[in-house]
Amino acid sequence: MIDVETDATRSIRTVTLARPEARNALTVEGLADLETAIDDAEASVIYLQGRGPAFCAGADLAAVSDLDGDRERAGEFARLGQRVARTIEESPAVVVAGIDGPARGGGLELALACDVRVGTPDSTYGEPGVTFGLFGAWGGTVRLPRVLGEGDALEFALSGRTVDAEEALRMGLISRLEEEPRTVAESIAANATDAMAVLKRRIRDDRERATQERLEAQAFGDLVAAHADDIDSVLE
Template sequence: MITIDTDDRRSIRTVTLDRPDARNALTVAGLEALEAAIADADEAVIYLQGRGPAFCAGADLEVVGDLDGDRDRAAEFARLGQRVARTIEDSPAIVVAGIDGPARGGGLELALACDVRVGTPDSTYGEPGVTFGLFGAWGGTVRLPRVIGEGDALEFALSGRVIDAEEARRMGLISRIEDDPRSVAEEIADNAHDALAVLKRRLRDDRERATQERHEAQVFGDLVAAHADDIDAVLE
């Protein structure tokens, strides 16, 4: 489900979401494996990618459906996703998301937790949960306006629309469009590793995140309870 490769010469760990038949959608086990792959890295740079035609479809909807509308279990699942996103954000390594194909919902939120997001010309981005009564609850309501600004964040999240790489670049959702996003990870890794770590710590200073995420998880639990039937309809 998660594979790890290391380029010792450049000190890059490549973490691959490896469930292509499900567009790399994440289960509880997948989230925990991703968390471990990030947490135990001692390389200077981590490159996060998806296997196959998608970066990540987000949470596996069958997992969400199996919550059976239980508020507490839904909030617990949201908190797990938030924890994984925080692990990415707080890693001493520079984490680069190489996005090819769709990044949806929780997959987009994990990319938002990365330090650098690079998309291929074929990458697309969306938060479709609002179309069936949910929203991304892995820290997306905290990070999205911080990354692209409140106005674009509201329109993008509330519409549920999908945008292409060019529009994502205009918004600042991704920083570059490259045929080979890994080249950006290599470019970063060629710099002084101690300076990279210090820059990340200074630029990532955010003391209000925990409070915002706690409210986000609670509201997600309420919505899962309210829209259990809608989730089941999507799965049919």
């Protein structure tokens, strides 16, 4: 479930991941709704947040389990997540992630697609899929080394470890640490819309991503097929 609210000045659209009972994990329907919420925005700034004690747990593991180890369906699920992340990245609006609580797997990858990531002191970050035979496949293998550098990206992804807000700031996973992340979105929204749009296009220019994402989705499909039983055991 995705909640959308635009402020009276129409300068900030707030998009809230609203499945707190599931730590805002995303199903196929949730990803589609998120894509629409981003794509339909006319505001100059989009503020993405989670409801409740988590930002986003990533893909709903029950939805991954329902793929029944089918490579093609798993690849389609990965490509949907990649498309949503690209919609965030390519939006003409500046997208600010306000991260409070856990950002895991696909949830972290969606945050990586945002232009600015602001964490609270209670935020935590991790790519735990490797512990049960998967990895986040929503563009993370493309964006993580771009954000962290290859060495830190490899250590972080291969270890499956969780980092706290201070370490995330040091690593560059987040760009700011604030008690109230929305204040950063509000300060950005005061700037010239056209200048921000040009800056975003130029800084975001990346022409080799499509091939990398295609291979990422294929690899995800292979792993879902190989680890279907392991995925089910995590849900038990």
